[in-house]
Amino acid sequence: MEAVATNQKKQSTLQITGMTCAACANRIEKGLNKLEGVDTANVNFALEKASISYDPTKVDTDILEETIKKLGYGTAKEVAQFKLEGMTCAACANRIEKSLSKLPGVTNATVNFAMETARVEYSPGEVSITEMQNKVKQIGYKAISKEDHANTGDRREKELRQQKQKLLISALLSLPLLWTMVAHFSFTSWIYTPEIFMNPWFQLILATPVQFYIGKPFYVGAYKALRNRSANMDVLISLGTSAAYFYSLYLTIEWFINGAGMHHGPSLYFETSAVLITLVITGKLFESLAKGRTSEAIKSLMGLQAKTALVVRDGQELSIPVDEVIVGDVVLVRPGDKVPVDGQVLEGLSSVDESMLTGESLPVEKREGDMVIGATINKNGMLRIKATKVGKETALAQIIKVVEEAQGSKAPIQRVADVISGIFVPIVVGIAVVAFLIWYFFVTPGDFAEALEKAIAILVIACPCALGLATPTSIMAGSGRAAELGILFKGGEHLEQTHKIDAIILDKTGTVTKGKPELTDVLSDRDETTFLRLVGAAEKNSEHPLAEAIVAGIQDKNIELPGTDSFEAIPGFGIKAVVEGNQLLIGTRRLMDKYGVDAKHAYDTMARLEEAGKTAMLVAINNQYEGMVAVADTIKETSKAAVHRLKEMGIQVIMITGDNERTANAIAAQVGIDHVRAEVLPEGKAEEVKKLQAQGKTVAMVGDGINDAPALATADIGMAIGTGTDVAMEAADVTLMRGDLSSIPDAIYMSRKTMSNIKQNLFWALGYNTLGIPIAAIGLLAPWVAGAAMALSSVSVVLNALRLQRVKVRNQ
Numbered sequence: 001m002e003a004v005a006t007n008q009k010k011q012s013t014l015q016i017t018g019m020t021c022a023a024c025a026n027r028i029e030k031g032l033n034k035l036e037g038v039d040t041a042n043v044n045f046a047l048e049k050a051s052i053s054y055d056p057t058k059v060d061t062d063i064l065e066e067t068i069k070k071l072g073y074g075t076a077k078e079v080a081q082f083k084l085e086g087m088t089c090a091a092c093a094n095r096i097e098k099s100l101s102k103l104p105g106v107t108n109a110t111v112n113f114a115m116e117t118a119r120v121e122y123s124p125g126e127v128s129i130t131e132m133q134n135k136v137k138q139i140g141y142k143a144i145s146k147e148d149h150a151n152t153g154d155r156r157e158k159e160l161r162q163q164k165q166k167l168l169i170s171a172l173l174s175l176p177l178l179w180t181m182v183a184h185f186s187f188t189s190w191i192y193t194p195e196i197f198m199n200p201w202f203q204l205i206l207a208t209p210v211q212f213y214i215g216k217p218f219y220v221g222a223y224k225a226l227r228n229r230s231a232n233m234d235v236l237i238s239l240g241t242s243a244a245y246f247y248s249l250y251l252t253i254e255w256f257i258n259g260a261g262m263h264h265g266p267s268l269y270f271e272t273s274a275v276l277i278t279l280v281i282t283g284k285l286f287e288s289l290a291k292g293r294t295s296e297a298i299k300s301l302m303g304l305q306a307k308t309a310l311v312v313r314d315g316q317e318l319s320i321p322v323d324e325v326i327v328g329d330v331v332l333v334r335p336g337d338k339v340p341v342d343g344q345v346l347e348g349l350s351s352v353d354e355s356m357l358t359g360e361s362l363p364v365e366k367r368e369g370d371m372v373i374g375a376t377i378n379k380n381g382m383l384r385i386k387a388t389k390v391g392k393e394t395a396l397a398q399i400i401k402v403v404e405e406a407q408g409s410k411a412p413i414q415r416v417a418d419v420i421s422g423i424f425v426p427i428v429v430g431i432a433v434v435a436f437l438i439w440y441f442f443v444t445p446g447d448f449a450e451a452l453e454k455a456i457a458i459l460v461i462a463c464p465c466a467l468g469l470a471t472p473t474s475i476m477a478g479s480g481r482a483a484e485l486g487i488l489f490k491g492g493e494h495l496e497q498t499h500k501i502d503a504i505i506l507d508k509t510g511t512v513t514k515g516k517p518e519l520t521d522v523l524s525d526r527d528e529t530t531f532l533r534l535v536g537a538a539e540k541n542s543e544h545p546l547a548e549a550i551v552a553g554i555q556d557k558n559i560e561l562p563g564t565d566s567f568e569a570i571p572g573f574g575i576k577a578v579v580e581g582n583q584l585l586i587g588t589r590r591l592m593d594k595y596g597v598d599a600k601h602a603y604d605t606m607a608r609l610e611e612a613g614k615t616a617m618l619v620a621i622n623n624q625y626e627g628m629v630a631v632a633d634t635i636k637e638t639s640k641a642a643v644h645r646l647k648e649m650g651i652q653v654i655m656i657t658g659d660n661e662r663t664a665n666a667i668a669a670q671v672g673i674d675h676v677r678a679e680v681l682p683e684g685k686a687e688e689v690k691k692l693q694a695q696g697k698t699v700a701m702v703g704d705g706i707n708d709a710p711a712l713a714t715a716d717i718g719m720a721i722g723t724g725t726d727v728a729m730e731a732a733d734v735t736l737m738r739g740d741l742s743s744i745p746d747a748i749y750m751s752r753k754t755m756s757n758i759k760q761n762l763f764w765a766l767g768y769n770t771l772g773i774p775i776a777a778i779g780l781l782a783p784w785v786a787g788a789a790m791a792l793s794s795v796s797v798v799l800n801a802l803r804l805q806r807v808k809v810r811n812q
Contacts, residue, residue: 009039012061012104012126014050015076016043016068031071035059061104061126077107080129082118084111086141088221089233090417090468091425095225099139103127114472114798118143119405140224163285170214170278173206177271181784200252200268207270211245215277231425233463237280239429240459240783241273243452248273267449276460276787283465283791286798301400301483304375309340312384325390333372333383341374342389350381402488402735406479411492413758414471420464420766428462428773435777443779453783457776461786462769466793470761473801478754481805486722486737487747494733498717498751500698504646504744505677505689505711507703508657508664509633511721512671512741515545515704517633519553520614523605524627531627533559535619538577538584541567546615547575549631572658572681574617585620588660588679592618592625599625610662613670639671642741645810647672649745652697656680656688656711685711702736702744719744746809753807761797768793 016028028050032041037058043050052064065075087093093113100109100118105126111118120132129145136143180197196202212219218241221234248268255266309322312330322340325331330346333339339352351363354376363379366372372385374394391397432455439451475492482489489495509515524531536554539547540561554561565578573594574587585595589606592599597620609616609630616630646653654675657664664678677688685701689711692699701708701715712718712732720732721739736743772789775781781789 009053010056011051011053012064014052014061014064014068014123014126016048016050017074017076028068028071028073031067032064035063035067038064061123062107065107065123075123077121078124080120080122080132080145082120082132082136082143082145084116084118084136084141084143086221087113087116088217089113089463089465091225091231091233091464092141092221093468095139096136096141096143099135100132103132103135106132112472112476113468114476140221140227160285160288163281163288166214167278167281167285170210170274170281173210174271174274174278177203177206177274178784181271181275200248200255200266203268203270204249204252207245207248207274210274210277211241214281215241215273218277218280231429233425233465235425236428236459236463237276239432240456241276243459244269244272244276244456244783247449247452269449269453272453272456272783275784276456279784279787279791283794286791286795301396301403304338305396306338306340306375310334310337323391325387327387327390329387329390331385331387333378333385335378335380335382337378339372339374339376339378339383339385341387342394343372343374343385343387345370345372345383346386347384348382350383351379353377353379399483399488399737402490403479403483406475406489406491406495411471411475411496411758413496413755413762414475414492417467417471417762417765420467424462424464424467424769428459431462431773431777432456432458439779450779454777454779456783457781457786458773460783460790461772461776461781463790464765464769465790466765466768466797467762469794469797469801470765471758473798474754474758474761474804477801477804478750478757481807482747482750485743485746485750485809487743487750488722488735488737489747489751490733490735494717495751495754497698498700498734498748499755501651501700501717501748503652503654503692503697504700504702505654505656505685505692505715506673506741507685507701507708508655508659508667509545510704511702512639512655512667512673513633513635515633517546517549517615517631519550519629520632521609521616521630522627523629524619526626529557529559531619532557532629533561534579534582534584534621535586535629536561537564537579538567538575538586540564541577542569542575544569545633546617546631549633550617550629553631572679572684582621583623585623586617586629589618590679592620595620595623597623597625601625602628607662610660611666613663613666615659615663633667635667635670636740638740638742642745643672645742645745646748649748651748654688654692656685658682682708683710686714689714700744702741704739719747742810749809750804750807754804757801757804761800764800765793765797 029041029043032038032043032050032052035054037055039053039055041050041052050068054064068075084096087096090113093111096118097109097111100106100111100120103122105123106120107123108121109118122132133143133145176197179193180203215237218234218237222238225231225235248270251266251268306322308319309325310317310319310332311325312332317332325341331340331343335350345366345368347368349365349367351365352372353363354373366383371388372383373396374389375396389395392401435458436451436455439454440446440448444450475495479489479492479495482495489498506512522528522532532554536551536559540551541564551561562580565581567575567577569575570587570591573591574585577584585591585597589599589603599618599620602618602625606616606618606628614630614632616628618625619627619629643653652675653673654677655664655668655673656677658680659678661676661678664676668674668676680688685708689699689701693716698716700717700719701711702719702721703712704721708720712720717734718732719734719736722735722737734747736747768789772781772786776786
């Protein structure tokens with residue numbers, strides 16, 4: 001960390017983004033120097049760094065970063081991912097999270113107890129990965145950075161083997177003790193119990209390794225927690241089992257001193273401590289096995305990746321690990337092979353199975369110039385591709401990253417559980433002490449053993465493990481299942497928010513419709529070839545799907561297109577271009593009005609085309625109306641059924657488009673949409689979102705284009721169609737990989753199911769603790785029963801979350 005305190009002054013270095021010249025550096029420097037508490041601030045434009053000396057009692061890095069942001073610049077943030085070791089309950093996760101968050105330069109730290117991971121957002125000039133690892137180590141845990149963890153895939157298996165070994169030892173040593181306990185009941189008097197089982201020394205020999213070898217992690221965890229002035233599950237287990245063990249040890253010594261010899265001893269509680277520890281580690285083992293299953297989605301996605309690639313280097317074909325492929329490599333993909341990386345076809349003709357990404361069951365034909373995606377399967381022909389994206393940049397790697405981040409993030413509802421977990425243990429210890437005193441002085445006066453038993457039962461039944469697992473396991477399972485359905489939630493908060501949606505705005509082109517319209521009508525008094533030659537030349541510069549359709553239709557007529565002298569896209573109106581000295585205007589009525597072109601006599605014809613669901617564009621050459629062209633975009637096969645499902649779910653569906661009202665209404669009628677907003681400019685889409693939000697609605701915006709990005713960002717939930725642009729997907733909270741509207745109700749359904757699952761988990765976890773404590777306090781719960789119930793509660797919460805992995809949606 002480049003931060004040093006000297007005479008109460010602190011020196012920090014921040015990486016600045018957005019500077020374009022030395023004047024920017026000067027502006028930032030002046031802005032920082034004006035802050036109260038800043039001694040000196042120097043901004044180096046070449047290094048893009050700000051070195052600031054300040055008084056930490058008056059100003060901190062958050063204020064410095066906020067000031068830079070207000071000046072119009074940013075500070076570079078990096079994300080570190082860690083695998084954590086040594087956590088035993090949600091309180092451990094909370095403590096690590098708080099410690100990391102307090103480090104200078106750390107803006108956000110999220111610890112996922114269920115996945116045993118930490119995600120830290122930080123300023124690299126303020127804190128290093130090593131310092132974060134040292135901080136975690138200082139409070140008694142271990143953090144392994146993701147890069148270090150990459151080659152430790154068998155660590156989990158090793159841990160599971162160790163857990164199973166310890167459970168076996170613990171069970172074998174505890175079984176005779178459990179036998180003695182069962183033998184005390186009147187209804188089990190017929191069971192034969194060897195005399196040695198009742199001997200206190202024999203019981204001590206069996207109980208001691210369970211208490212101090214098998215139970216060592218609980219003592220270590222409790223010590224670390226108490227040393228940091230906090231409490232967790234380990235504190236409760238250590239207190240409860242130690243009380244039973246040491247009280248039994250005291251009775252054993254007293255029995256021996258009193259000269260009882262080696263005969264039948266007093267009633268001891270060695271079985272209570274040993275059986276409790278055995279039950280707790282049993283629960284932990286089942287919990288670990290179940291938690292391992294919640295990350296199946298990630299494992300299955302990773303399993304899709306090709307392991308090797310056949311590349312051509314220096315004229316030779318080499319088979320290399322896929323990680324060694326670099327951008328620009330020429331890769332050969334044989335029939336039946338997986339495409340190793342994202343790339344562009346240089347040579348060959350084949351069909352590629354892209355179902356893993358798009359859900360489209362029919363293979364897609366690929367020829368020269370087409371893009372292919374890594375992990376898809378080449379069906380028949382040989383393809384020669386140029387690698388364009390490798391490693392972390394490939395589509396599949398990006399999907400895995402989104403799913404990992406979503407699984408590692410927190411939903412707002414989890415904050416409730418975190419707060420409760422943080423204060424729960426001290427309260428429980430207090431209740432246990434009060435219960436002990438009440439039993440010892442009032443209920444069974446002077447009976448220390450009876451009072452102790454009640455206190456132990458309270459300590460054990462109240463472990464908040466289930467509470468800590470309630471939310472993250474559901475988020476992991478829910479987001480993982482959603483990913484299998486082609487729905488990528490960018491975070492737990494979006495998974496939670498989606499279930500609240502009551503209004504959805506759908507973009508028309510490429511969302512409701514296929515986005516691949518065809519040229520259907522050409523109306524002009526000019527020679528058609530000459531007319532289309534000029535129109536095609538003007539439109540070929542536009543990236544709009546309608547323009548692409550016009551150009552494709554003209555080229556199908558074998559008309560050669562000349563070059564353009566100038567071109568200008570006028571969003572929401574159309575285009576303006578100069579071709580061979582002729583100025584062309586192609587677009588809406590408003591475009592004609594804007595440039596004073598008289599085209600009113602053509603409006604009736606235009607209206608008829610629009611009522612038929614076609615999009616008509618007026619054409620003016622040298623400010624004279626010369627004709628019109630029309631294109632038709634067909635709706636996606638799934639759009640009508642998807643809209644029907646959304647309505648069934650009680651959600652208002654609105655279609656929004658820059659197209660004219662007649663065409664928009666014709667398309668809307670085909671799919672059953674009742675509310676239409678037509679002729680909306682790109683910037684107006686965000687305004688439509690705000691209008692609905694002002695009515696108190698939770699709004700989702702679904703789009704696929706660059707012009708949808710502002711509306712996607714403004715909406716409560718932005719959903720990008722995965723077949724759309726990177727900009728739209730970046731601005732969205734949810735990406736629908738399959739590019740079909742049925743994914744929208746699927747996403748809402750998965751969100752509702754996940755939230756319902758979380759609420760079930762929280763209800764049972766809290767209800768179990770709330771009900772269990774008074775039952776234990778009034779003496780109706782033996783400590784070993786409390787231990788079994790506690791273990792069962794954690795396992796049941798994880799198993800309930802795993803039900804989300806089997807959720808079926810309507811279109812499956």
